[in-house]
Amino acid sequence: MFTLISAAIVLGLLVIVHELGHFTVAKAVGIKVQEFSVGMGPKIFQKRKGETDYSLRGVPIGGYVKMEGEDESSEDERSFSNKPILSRIAVLIAGSFMNFLLAIIILTGIFYTIGVVTTDIAGVSDDAPAYEAGIEAGDKIIAIDGETARTPSAVQNYINLSEEDQIQVTVERGEETLEKTVGVRVDEELNRRIIGVEFDVEQSLGAAVAGSFRETRTIVVEIFNFFTRIFTGEADVSQEVAGPVGIVSLVGDATRAGFINVALLTAFISINLGIMNLLPIPALDGSRILFLLLEAVRGKPIDPEKEGMVHLVGFGLLIFIMLMVTYQDILRLF
Known part of the structure; x- marks a missing residue:
């Protein structure tokens, strides 16, 4: 009922x-x-x-x-x-x-x-490929293999679909733009390919509105x-x-x-x-x-x-x- x-x-x-x-x-x-x-x-x-x-x-x-x-x-x-x-x-x-x-x-x-997950990196696992490549907390992922990455889901989807053992990650660190060659490994528990980063969550009205438009666009594309x-x-x-x-x-x-x-x-x-x-x-x-x-x-x-x-x-x-x-x-x- x-x-x-x-x-x-x-x-x-x-x-x-x-x-x-x-x-x-x-x-x-x-x-x-x-x-x-x-x-x-x-x-x-x-x-x-x-x-x-x-x-x-x-x-x-x-x-x-x-x-x-x-x-x-x-x-x-x-x-x-x-x-x-x-x-x-x-x-x-x-x-x-x-x-x-x-x-x-x-x-x-x-x-x-609940907040909006961003491409800003909140943390990097010590034994992760991203850590070994020199990616740090505070960096912002802006592209993967030259493809613009606007959302964390876009980053994860690209990593999952990539068949290469290494990918090229472009990050912003302060005013610098850095290119990092990052290895990819399979997380058996999550059953997906990862580089070992944790993304930051932003909780504000501006981020919420922007996130709602991005999500609407994603749903329209999926349909x-x-x-x-x-x-x-x-x-x-x-x-x-x-x-x-x-x-x-x-x-x-x-x-x-x-x-x-x-x-x-x-x-x-x-x-x-x-x-x-x-x-x-x-x-x-x-x-x-x-x-x-x-x-x-x-x-x-x-x-x-x-x-x-x-x-x-x-x-x-x-x-x-x-x-x-x-x-x-x-x-x-x-």
Whole structure:
């Protein structure tokens, strides 16, 4: 039960933030918003304020902002279809923007709490290759074999992937830049290649904000690398893609591991949601943006009925894919 409550809070937060982005910008550019809904299916609760119905629906998956003239023809001057193209694109992008913003805020809070590991060296083991090469506490690693190293994870990944017995480490020491040839050894306990340094941890708001942007960038790169592996056939979609059931399971695991893990997972899912919604897939925001760009090129809008049919078919395909992924989620539970 606690897992379900945690999952409902996480997914609810992501949906509300995403739809709030659409809602806020729509209101800002003067579009008439008919409904702000959290969830899909039958209404559980509804309250009208001004011209907008605020509703909570029975199926806790997704949500939407219903705007005048978004999916149908409308003569109302405040309809979505009668606003400038840039205003409409801004409304569509706003949902994903809010997901990215939420992730950055969450990650900033995490890094401010636990600190940000830097490439400044806090200590060197006496029997380590780094010590033998003359690297000292207080040095800052700036490159490995000529490749810029901005984060400790980048340093460790390069060391792990390197097949050489020695690597060239560039460090800053005060105002000097030094090149050190460092041996690499395998730590059997950690099951990874090391040079024997311990990195410093910085705990400040500035470091936390910078760390959150770096982590967001890393997650975005990982997601697009996954898409690349899908097209090359290297990805195991049955194991690496999660639907609603899989997400609930992941939230449950994170909940048992502690609040920080739940927050990290929330940020990761939020970034995923932001990217997925910007892809040119029918029924998603990215597809609607594509239609608006086509409208800008043609100088006239696409027939609303034809566009609506494309989105309807796309929505059906998305539901089918979600059911298939959910089936895989259930199989993984047993």
